[in-house]
Amino acid sequence: MNSVHYQQQDDADLRESAADNVSEVVDRVMRGRAAVRRFLDRPVDRGIVADILDVARSAPSNSNTQPWRVHALAGEAKDALCAALGDAHANRPEAYTPCYKHFPDVLGARYAARQAEFGAIYYGCLGIDFADTVRRNMQTAQNFRFFGAPVGLIFTIDSSLERGSWIDYGMFLQNIMLAAKARGLDTCPQISFVKYHEIIRQHLSISPDETIVCGMSMGYADTSARVNALGLSREPVTAFTSFLGFDN
Numbered sequence: 001m002n003s004v005h006y007q008q009q010d011d012a013d014l015r016e017s018a019a020d021n022v023s024e025v026v027d028r029v030m031r032g033r034a035a036v037r038r039f040l041d042r043p044v045d046r047g048i049v050a051d052i053l054d055v056a057r058s059a060p061s062n063s064n065t066q067p068w069r070v071h072a073l074a075g076e077a078k079d080a081l082c083a084a085l086g087d088a089h090a091n092r093p094e095a096y097t098p099c100y101k102h103f104p105d106v107l108g109a110r111y112a113a114r115q116a117e118f119g120a121i122y123y124g125c126l127g128i129d130f131a132d133t134v135r136r137n138m139q140t141a142q143n144f145r146f147f148g149a150p151v152g153l154i155f156t157i158d159s160s161l162e163r164g165s166w167i168d169y170g171m172f173l174q175n176i177m178l179a180a181k182a183r184g185l186d187t188c189p190q191i192s193f194v195k196y197h198e199i200i201r202q203h204l205s206i207s208p209d210e211t212i213v214c215g216m217s218m219g220y221a222d223t224s225a226r227v228n229a230l231g232l233s234r235e236p237v238t239a240f241t242s243f244l245g246f247d248n
């Protein structure tokens with residue numbers, strides 16, 4: 001692993017890779033990634049996490065500004081944070097407010113419909129009635145133990161940066177998830193953590209200049225868990241693309 005300079009693959013390498021059906025492999029990794037919410041009790045070496053971050057840092061960012069900062073947690077460090085978050089979520093959830101909103105207060109109809117469909121599939125698969133707020137809340141609490149994953153990641157960004165840098169950040173996060181998948185590991189990106197940003201900040205000594213972007217669970221998936229096979233669908237390309245100026 002080159003820990004100092006990211007070495008770009010040159011065109012000749014890429015052409016050679018293409019000849020080896022690299023697109024099939026990349027497509028399989030992309031389509032194979034899905035949010036995993038139950039993990040095996042199997043540790044992940046620090047070296048593997050470092051490798052994943054090493055390849056993920058090849059993500060593009062405007063003017064190569066690289067706005068990411070990662071806190072990688074395992075063992076006691078992860079458990080201590082999980083304990084504090086679990087306590088707050090169980091006993092004082094009303095005392096905390098997210099440091100930013102992911103969705104507007106009123107979600108547009110088409111997005112609300114997709115969100116409702118997701119909720120029905122997710123909670124349905126867990127045997128949780130959507131009206132059962134107690135059990136739904138217990139499932140939400142699983143976020144704060146990183147769904148039992150051996151590795152928990154917390155991502156922060158310099159608060160002075162604008163929305164554009166959050167685009168860069170999304171690419172970095174996706175790179176992590178794909179690099180993990182390519183190594184037999186699975187992930188779940190999690191915004192849930194931003195509600196308890198004050199606790200996270202205190203535990204990880206995060207500078208006041210940084211904003212918590214999200215967290216991520218990482219580990220080996222429990223492939224026997226139905227919750228790990230939700231099979232969520234996506235809209236077809238024609239539903240979100242206007243093709244202009246093509247010959248056919």
Ligand SMILES: Cc1cc2nc3c(=O)[nH]c(=O)nc-3n(C[C@H](O)[C@H](O)[C@H](O)COP(=O)(O)O)c2cc1C
Nearest residue numbers: 033034035037118143188189190191192193214232
């Ligand atoms: C930015 C972001 C935040 C998310 N936050 C959570 C979360 O807090 N908890 C959770 O269980 N899933 C979370 N997810 C996972 C989404 O629910 C999931 O990606 C979506 O339903 C599509 O499913 P798939 O990833 O399995 O394809 C998040 C995903 C993204 C991209």
